[in-house]
Amino acid sequence: MFEGHGLAVIALGGNAILRPGEEATFSVQMRHLHATMRRVVSVIERFNGMVITHGNGPQVGDILLQNEMARVKVPPMPLDVCVAQSQGQIGYMVQLALMNELRRAGIETDVICALTAVTIDPGHNNERAIKPIGPYYSEQEAVEIKAQRGWEMVEDAARGGYRRVVPSPPPLEVLGIKPLGELVKLQGRRTILIAGGGGGVPLHRQGDVYSGIEAVIDKDLTSALIARDLSADMLIMLTDIEAVYKGFRTRSPLAITNATPTEMMALMVEGHFPAGTMGPKVRAACGFAEEGGTALITDADHLPSALEGLSGTTIVKER
Amino acid sequence: MFEGHGLAVIALGGNAILRPGEEATFSVQMRHLHATMRRVVSVIERFNGMVITHGNGPQVGDILLQNEMARVKVPPMPLDVCVAQSQGQIGYMVQLALMNELRRAGIETDVICALTAVTIDPGHNNERAIKPIGPYYSEQEAVEIKAQRGWEMVEDAARGGYRRVVPSPPPLEVLGIKPLGELVKLQGRRTILIAGGGGGVPLHRQGDVYSGIEAVIDKDLTSALIARDLSADMLIMLTDIEAVYKGFRTRSPLAITNATPTEMMALMVEGHFPAGTMGPKVRAACGFAEEGGTALITDADHLPSALEGLSGTTIVKER
Numbered sequence: 001m002f003e004g005h006g007l008a009v010i011a012l013g014g015n016a017i018l019r020p021g022e023e024a025t026f027s028v029q030m031r032h033l034h035a036t037m038r039r040v041v042s043v044i045e046r047f048n049g050m051v052i053t054h055g056n057g058p059q060v061g062d063i064l065l066q067n068e069m070a071r072v073k074v075p076p077m078p079l080d081v082c083v084a085q086s087q088g089q090i091g092y093m094v095q096l097a098l099m100n101e102l103r104r105a106g107i108e109t110d111v112i113c114a115l116t117a118v119t120i121d122p123g124h125n126n127e128r129a130i131k132p133i134g135p136y137y138s139e140q141e142a143v144e145i146k147a148q149r150g151w152e153m154v155e156d157a158a159r160g161g162y163r164r165v166v167p168s169p170p171p172l173e174v175l176g177i178k179p180l181g182e183l184v185k186l187q188g189r190r191t192i193l194i195a196g197g198g199g200g201v202p203l204h205r206q207g208d209v210y211s212g213i214e215a216v217i218d219k220d221l222t223s224a225l226i227a228r229d230l231s232a233d234m235l236i237m238l239t240d241i242e243a244v245y246k247g248f249r250t251r252s253p254l255a256i257t258n259a260t261p262t263e264m265m266a267l268m269v270e271g272h273f274p275a276g277t278m279g280p281k282v283r284a285a286c287g288f289a290e291e292g293g294t295a296l297i298t299d300a301d302h303l304p305s306a307l308e309g310l311s312g313t314t315i316v317k318e319r
Numbered sequence: 320m321f322e323g324h325g326l327a328v329i330a331l332g333g334n335a336i337l338r339p340g341e342e343a344t345f346s347v348q349m350r351h352l353h354a355t356m357r358r359v360v361s362v363i364e365r366f367n368g369m370v371i372t373h374g375n376g377p378q379v380g381d382i383l384l385q386n387e388m389a390r391v392k393v394p395p396m397p398l399d400v401c402v403a404q405s406q407g408q409i410g411y412m413v414q415l416a417l418m419n420e421l422r423r424a425g426i427e428t429d430v431i432c433a434l435t436a437v438t439i440d441p442g443h444n445n446e447r448a449i450k451p452i453g454p455y456y457s458e459q460e461a462v463e464i465k466a467q468r469g470w471e472m473v474e475d476a477a478r479g480g481y482r483r484v485v486p487s488p489p490p491l492e493v494l495g496i497k498p499l500g501e502l503v504k505l506q507g508r509r510t511i512l513i514a515g516g517g518g519g520v521p522l523h524r525q526g527d528v529y530s531g532i533e534a535v536i537d538k539d540l541t542s543a544l545i546a547r548d549l550s551a552d553m554l555i556m557l558t559d560i561e562a563v564y565k566g567f568r569t570r571s572p573l574a575i576t577n578a579t580p581t582e583m584m585a586l587m588v589e590g591h592f593p594a595g596t597m598g599p600k601v602r603a604a605c606g607f608a609e610e611g612g613t614a615l616i617t618d619a620d621h622l623p624s625a626l627e628g629l630s631g632t633t634i635v636k637e638r
């Protein structure tokens with residue numbers, strides 16, 4: 001059971017906004033967000049402040065598809081700008097759902113949303129493109145696009161198409177985190193901050209010059225970085241499953257209720273956490289716990305009971 | 320000459336980002352923004368803090384067109400969400416240009432960008448749709464769209480097409496302005512805030528429930544509201560012309576260097592300021608000056624000399 005009353009960074013997984021296979025309409029996304037935000041609001045009194053981060057996978061995919069389909073009339077924007085647009089889109093929807101759930105609970109807390117740009121670790125400037133983004137193309141389109149735009153394309157055999165892949169370098173610095181941190185500290189429970197959307201707009205810093213890059217940053221790593229920068233007590237990752245499982249795909253999966261980062265990383269090495277889904281979350285959670293914070297991985301429905309120590313996976317360093 | 324060293328709200332007109340007839344590519348917009356931000360940075364020491372607001376006309380138009388052209392594959396977003404996306408897009412570009420111009424000048428100031436939602440005056444809930452937005456349609460398309468989506472459509476004879484029109488109600492309350500104001504006050508010169516993009520995402524408040532509406536809010540009115548809420552000393556509107564002119568379209572236009580709000584409003588009534596361009600700016604400037612602030616209308620190139628009292632139009636109440 002989490003005793004503290006400090007600051008919580010709550011990272012919304014994709015499922016908090018949209019479920020696989022659903023059409024990304026405004027009303028569907030708002031319905032999920034209202035349900036998620038109701039849970040978040042129900043635990044608000046446990047903390048002296050909250051920062052909410054979120055992913056942007058399906059939404060930035062749709063924005064890229066819109067850019068593609070309208071390119072004869074509207075100049076397509078580079079990926080960093082599309083990420084910024086998705087922060088606007090999702091940040092607003094989160095803000096609207098949260099404001100209304102706060103009011104429904106009779107709570108007067110303000111909600112503000114900061115666009116977030118993040119520099120990447122310069123050691124990863126030439127990192128291999130691994131993260132598929134945006135629309136699916138035919139083989140012929142993929143060949144043409146590669147020649148014309150220099151994009152790296154990979155085949156997705158399962159979906160029978162080709163997609164662009166971009167690097168996913170680790171975040172180094174969240175720009176503006178100092179004033180935002182002062183704001184969060186000053187406001188306490190009076191204001192909830194939404195930030196770090198989609199892992200942040202990726203920037204490369206060379207000397208004193210910042211430039212946007214065609215990459216995406218893992219939102220869990222950025223959330224952990226924000227939690228660390230703000231000296232948060234707790235990093236909560238809301239995902240589509242109640243807890244992290246050992247042997248998830250085996251016949252006898254076992255929910256992990258409590259673990260140290262060392263234990264979790266040992267299980268990671270043994271291959272218990274899929275690289276594309278739970279892996280990045282566990283890695284980000286362990287990094288945060290390693291520095292002394294409490295990391296919790298659960299789904300929105302179990303958030304209240306997980307904070308009582310009755311569900312979810314809590315990761316804390318040996319004390 | 321403006322003597323004070325208080326807070327300035329600087330509203331970027333469309334020309335600060337894009338000129339009429341130009342294609343809205345990323346590089347074109349960044350070029351204009353760099354030029355504008357260089358001027359803004361050159362006067363930074365005159366103030367103890369700065370808030371930057373901006374328009375979104377061409378950009379939200381392009382987003383609406385992308386939504387239209389991709390609608391068979393991507394569910395179109397309502398107008399309020401598109402405005403939020405444009406805040407993300409433009410806010411990021413302003414932030415990037417400003418950060419780089421600050422660094423170029425050797426200034427360490429942080430830049431943060433807040434998504435801004437704004438409630439509208441409930442007395443204007445059923446205001447007539449007057450503001451054309453988004454793509455042009457043929458007459459047949461316009462008829463179909465009106466029947467299918469209930470949009471109000473008007474003919475634009477000059478361009479030979481039909482466009483959607485939406486209401487443009489006055490802003491009532493900028494959500495989150497209290498914590499943002501505390502941030503601005505706390506930070507002083509250490510942080511520049513970007514806010515109020517595109518006039519804000521328009522919300523309707525009914526009791527304790529907020530909902531997005533299909534409208535746009537005049538960015539100059541929202542800028543003036545933000546300036547008032549933050550007790551700014553100065554509201555600077557950067558537009559495409561060095562000063563406001565009396566008899567602008569006549570043979571002998573006369574630049575107005577200094578005026579009171581009363582004098583300006585009298586000229587407005589006489590029809591000196593076109594309703595679609597200078598009218599809203601003058602109205603917003605007069606509202607702000609009427610409450611005791613200094614309003615300045617000029618272009619980016621003349622900003623430094625206007626602050627010396629050598630150009631631009633300065634509006635101050637009789638003292």
